[in-house]
Amino acid sequence: MVLLGADCVEITRVRVDGGETVLWVQTPDAQRVLCGACGVRARSKGRREVRLRDAPGRDGGVCEVRWRKRIWWCPNAGCETRTWTEECELAAPRRVLTCRAEQWAAARLEAVEGSVASTARRLGVAWATVWSAVAAWACQVVGDPGRVGPVARLGLDETVMRSASRLARRRYVSAAVDAATGQVIDIFDGRNAADLHRWLEQQPAGWLAAIEVVCCDPHEGYRSGITRARRDTHLSDSVKIAADAFGIVRLANQALDGARRRVHNETTGHRGRKRDPLYHARKLLLTGAERLDAAGWDKMLAALDAADPTDEIRECWVAKEHVRDIFRADDPLDAQQHLNEAIAWCEHPSAPPELATLARTLRRWHTEIATAVRTRTSNARTEAANARINHVKRSARGFRNLRNYRLRILLAAGRQPCQTQPVTPIRTRRPSLVA
Incomplete structure (x- = not known):
């Protein structure tokens, strides 16, 4: 026994x-x-x-x-x-x-059911006792040669490891994720071109040769790092860079939100308040046009008619919808036409100043946006992995040691995601008093 x-x-x-x-x-x-x-x-x-x-x-x-x-x-x-x-x-x-x-402590941290400190209190031992055991287990998981297979679509996203303080600057770390499965491949320090180039130099030549598309937010550091890696590493010259749709649409939403704040301050002289029409409709302005019902349309149009005398907010809203139409198109030619229309709309001489910045980004990332539409590549699973990374950080109340941070993340999200069993619906008992 x-x-x-x-x-x-x-x-x-x-x-x-x-x-x-x-x-x-x-x-x-x-x-x-x-x-x-x-x-x-x-x-x-x-x-x-x-x-x-x-x-x-x-x-x-x-x-x-x-x-x-x-x-x-x-x-x-x-x-x-x-x-x-x-x-x-x-x-x-x-x-x-x-x-x-x-094994119980490692499984608990892998499922993000607690921190090292809470696990140590549960077992009645010191923090270092639990972490030394979990670190040894995590090193075996991370060092497994079969943990990471060939990756055709690589996703890159940054997250804040440590917030800025009076004595230290904000520290970023980047996550390399399999954009097809959501598996976190590795974590490296920084988000600049040199940081990404240094990480790519350390990867096996065969693994780099299998990459076809790299998806990232419209961040120049990632694009420059991939461009340098094509020249200096075993990364193929045919690797395409795709701009994440969520990041591009977020820039359009930020332009709309910035115009709303500016126009509201210019017309009222104060920040948004509860009874102000524009402030009351701020979320409706960011909602997709196809998701608005009749009441939502009436409320949004009434707010624009009452508090947008120069129609600047309305123009930013149209620009936002043009950007959304780029990634909603099924045909790459239609997406290309929507992209040209969005750039032309934002570059119009009478356009608000917020759209000028958006136009420069759309023109600078024109090729990467077209690649994202043509290859149907996005950072959706990368963002989901980033949410799990933030969950790990919150469970530990923050990290100061990058090695411990990396091991905890790879232990929690560094394996291939498992297919969960579908939930069987349970029929509730019908009350006997119902006729």
Whole structure:
């Protein structure tokens, strides 16, 4: 019978002390043990009690294991190995946690069900004790050669590892994600061209050769890094760069929101308030035209008629819809036409100043936007992986060590996503009083 996750021990005594179960275990008496260095039959020097912490049981209580560990010594005077303690799959040498407790802690952090500190409190050990065990487990997961397979579409996205303070600047890290599956491939420091180029130089040549499309936000650092990598690394010259649709539409929404704030301040002299028409309709302005019902259209048009005397907000709203039409088109030629219309609309001499910035971005990223429409590549799964990364950061209340941050992220999102079993709907019982 397997006890405590190990079939090499037997329980000799059990005691419940203050709601905590204490188990005394030991290995059966060995018939013959040889010295690993000289091969002489070893002799026993008795047993020494070692205290271990086991994983919580079904009732949630933590179990303490007291392992009566046997000590051996070699009678050969010329042998360099004098004494040693027995080893068992119950726990690794010089560890406080059993192997089952280490796997439980790693699984808990992998599922982002708590932090290292909360796991340590649950087991009744120190933070470093849990993290040393989890880090060893995570290094095995990250170092698995079969963890990352060929990637045809690579997604890049940045996230804030540490917010700015009085003594330190804001620190960014970038996530390389398989845009087809959402698997986090790796985390590297920074978001500049040099940071991306340095990371690509460290990747295997065969893995880089399989990449066909790189999808990223309209950030010049990523585009410059890919351009340099085509020349200096094994990244193929035929690799295309695709601009993420969400990032482009977000710039159009920011232009609309900026124009709304500016016009409101110029007409009223104060920031938006609850009863102001433009402030009250701020979310309707950012909603897609096809998602507005009749009441929404009436409310938005009434706000524009009442508080947009120069029609600048209306022009930004039309520009936003032109940008959305680019990625809604099924035919690349239609998307190209919508892109040209959006640029022409934003570059009109009477256009608001917010659209001038949007026009420059659309013209500068013209090729990348066309590639995104033609290849149907987006950072949707990359953004989902980024949300899980932020979930890991929130669960730990922030990180200061990039190595620990990387291991926690790759442990939680660095494996291939599993196909979950579809949920079977449960029919509720019909009340007996219903006629």
